[in-house]
Amino acid sequence: MEALGGPGAGLIIALENLFPPIPSEVILPLAGFAASQGSFTLPGAILWTTLGSVVGALVIYTLGAALGRERFRSVWGRVPLLDLEDLDRAEAWFDRHGGKAVFLGRMLPLIRSLISIPAGIERMPLRRFLPLTLAGSLLWNCIFILAGYQLGESWHIVERYAGVLQWLVIAGAAVFAVWFVVRKVRQARQSRERRDAPEAGR
Template sequence: METTGNSTGLTGIAGWAVQLMEQLGGLGAGIAIALENLFPPLPSEVILPLAGFTASRGRFGLAEVLLWTTLGSVLGALALYGLGAALGRDRLRRIVDRLPLVRLSDLDRTEDWFARHGDKAVFFGRMIPIFRSLISIPAGVERMPIGRFTVLTTAGSLLWNAVFVFAGYALGENWHVVETYAGVLQKLVIAAVLVAVTWFLVGRLRDRRPRAGVRR
């Protein structure tokens, strides 16, 4: 994606985001973050520091960019919450029941965990790469009260956004330093997920072996 025409000379996603913000101001930053929630490959770790950098150039104020990016985060999260609510618990159970190596008891444990820790999961989930978007779907499936979901999402998003926006504002032309450290965090999260999935699959395959040996 080669995007040109912005005053910074940036290309790709960064160039597209800056151009959007230069044309629409804080609203452009909000639109970019709303899209990031719906399409996680668009990295907030790039868009938010860029928003802070653009604010440092006088395009808009810090309060304005925080307002719009947080609103974008909440609207994107509400769209995914709606997707989870539309999917529903019964339909999800039918899908899980057809999946290999996955049992309904796994889903039951997940639902029990979310019932106990749902508030913390939504709040802190807004600050974890990848899970920032995904956490909204189980909240919708479990029909977490929409008011509580919105408040928790707003609080978590505002905290996450503020850290990256202020960092980009303070670093100015060196905003990309934030991206480097955020990339390390994202890689750690991906590695942890891969380890957990591998552990689950190995354990489940081991559980199936004795039963396979009993037949005939």
């Protein structure tokens, strides 16, 4: 950020979309602090980081679109415990709520990078994807940049509270994964028992 100014902050945020371990919850408050020190202006920080967010999301969207729906379905069908009926339900859900998912997903740690993948796979029209990504990214970036700007040298406090949100997302994903695996194992066991029952009766 010191070397490139606002464009440097935008570049880092674009990379954050490609490498989620680089947390925007650290980058954005730091950009706000840099703006408070005169490295670049506050509007410039918001402009460049939001542009970086959109560019990064567009790259991920393009990768999802390149993978394609049929290829993704083929890969999905080879994964243990997954079946195409689950994917059909997920696709139906995304058809109904994809706009809200993209907008709100841009404001959730980890999800903000991943949400562009299904949007690309399902070929959500860019005239819809880009405004939703822009709006969600702008709101997220403004919150963290303004917090860093106001806190000054104490900008790192923001990360402490944002980390709670990140762990809540991780915990929620872990709970869902456990529930999903348990449900699929039970379904497989019940299906096997139904197949074995007629044979036992012979």
